[in-house]
Amino acid sequence: MERVQALATRLRALEDKDAIRELIARYGPMADSGDASGVADLWSESGTYSVGGVAEAKGQAAIAMLIDGEMHQNLLAKGCAHLLGPVAIVLDGDAAIARGHSVVFCRDESGYRVWRVSANRWELIRTPDGWRVSRRVNAPLDGSGEARQLLGFGDRSDNGQTLKVESHEELNAPKSRATVSLRVDRHRL
Numbered sequence: 207m208e209r210v211q212a213l214a215t216r217l218r219a220l221e222d223k224d225a226i227r228e229l230i231a232r233y234g235p236m237a238d239s240g241d242a243s244g245v246a247d248l249w250s251e252s253g254t255y256s257v258g259g260v261a262e263a264k265g266q267a268a269i270a271m272l273i274d275g276e277m278h279q280n281l282l283a284k285g286c287a288h289l290l291g292p293v294a295i296v297l298d299g300d301a302a303i304a305r306g307h308s309v310v311f312c313r314d315e316s317g318y319r320v321w322r323v324s325a326n327r328w329e330l331i332r333t334p335d336g337w338r339v340s341r342r343v344n345a346p347l348d349g350s351g352e353a354r355q356l357l358g359f360g361d362r363s364d365n366g367q368t369l370k371v372e373s374h375e376e377l378n379a380p381k382s383r384a385t386v387s388l389r390v391d392r393h394r395l
Contacts, residue, residue, distance in 0.1 A: 219297055222297055222302065222332075222337070223295045223297065225336060225337050226293075226295055226302055226304055226328075226330055226337050227292075227293060227295070227304075229248055229330070229336075229337055229338075229339070230290055230293055230304060230306075230328060231290065232244070232248065233245065233248060233288065233290060234287070234288035234289055234290050234308075236248075236273075237273060237278070237288045238282070238286060238287055238288055240273060240274075240278075240279075240282055241273070242270035242271070242272075242273035242274045243270055245269060245270065245272075245273050246266040246267070246269045246270040246273075247266070248338065248339050249266055249269050249338055249339045249340070249342075250331060250333060250338040250339065250340050251265065251266055252264070252265055253265070253266070253269065253338065253339050253340050253341060253342075254340075254341045254342070255269050255272065255339075255341075255342045255344075256341075256342070256343045256344065257272070257344050258324065258343070258344055258345035258346055258352065258353075259345075259346060260277070261277075281310075281312055281321075284312055284313050284314065285312070285313035285318075286310060286311060286312045286313070286321070287310070287311045287318070288308065288309075288310050289308065289309045289310075289311070290306060290307070290308045290326070291306050291307040291308070291309075292306060293305060293306035293326075293328065294306065299332075300331060300332035301329070301330070301331055301332075302329075302330045302331075302337070303327065303328065303329055303330070304326075304327075304328040304330065305325070305326065305327055305328070305356065305357050306325075306326055306328075307323065307324065307325060307326065307347075308322075308323070308324045308326050308344065309322070309323050309324075310322040310323075310324075322346060323346065323347045324344045324345060324346050324347060324353065325344070325345050325347055325353040325354070325356040325357045326342065326343070326344050326356065327341075327342070327343045327356040327357075328341075328342050329341040329342070343356055344356075
């Protein structure tokens with residue numbers, strides 16, 4: 207019976223990691239097709255998305271506005287591709303952290319060029335509807351310590367430390383209006 211339980215635990219971990227990878231893989235095609243509601247649905251209702259140096263969105267409505275907003279619409283009009291690399295995932299029950307890289311390509315008169323290369327930390331929670339992003343932090347790999355910290359693994363659950371991911375209950379507490387703050391770097395558009 208112990209062996210069956212161990213196999214069930216391992217199977218659940220594999221299924222959880224596969225579901226998380228699938229969720230993250232859907233982000234790029236949704237962003238590139240302008241599917242704002244699809245992108246927002248990847249997050250919990252009160253989830254947050256911090257795009258380092260560009261925007262901070264809190265709540266699904268604000269996250270949808272990142273896609274519907276002027277900056278992203280300009281990228282779509284030119285032609286862009288959001289590519290997310292493989293992620294390393296650490297599970298802790300109903301919470302998880304995934305880390306990896308993202309690259310955004312943008313088309314200009316000479317073809318496609320790299321527009322942004324970033325480090326990403328995805329904090330996820332299991333909800334009744336499956337895994338959802340509770341927080342995503344993205345920082346450009348510009349030599350700063352912030353991006354390197356996002357890729358670090360100092361909070362691994364297997365070394366005795368607790369993952370710092372908000373609980374489903376905390377994320378679904380009564381919310382104020384969704385807000386988004388955006389700093390547009392017009393010379394990059």
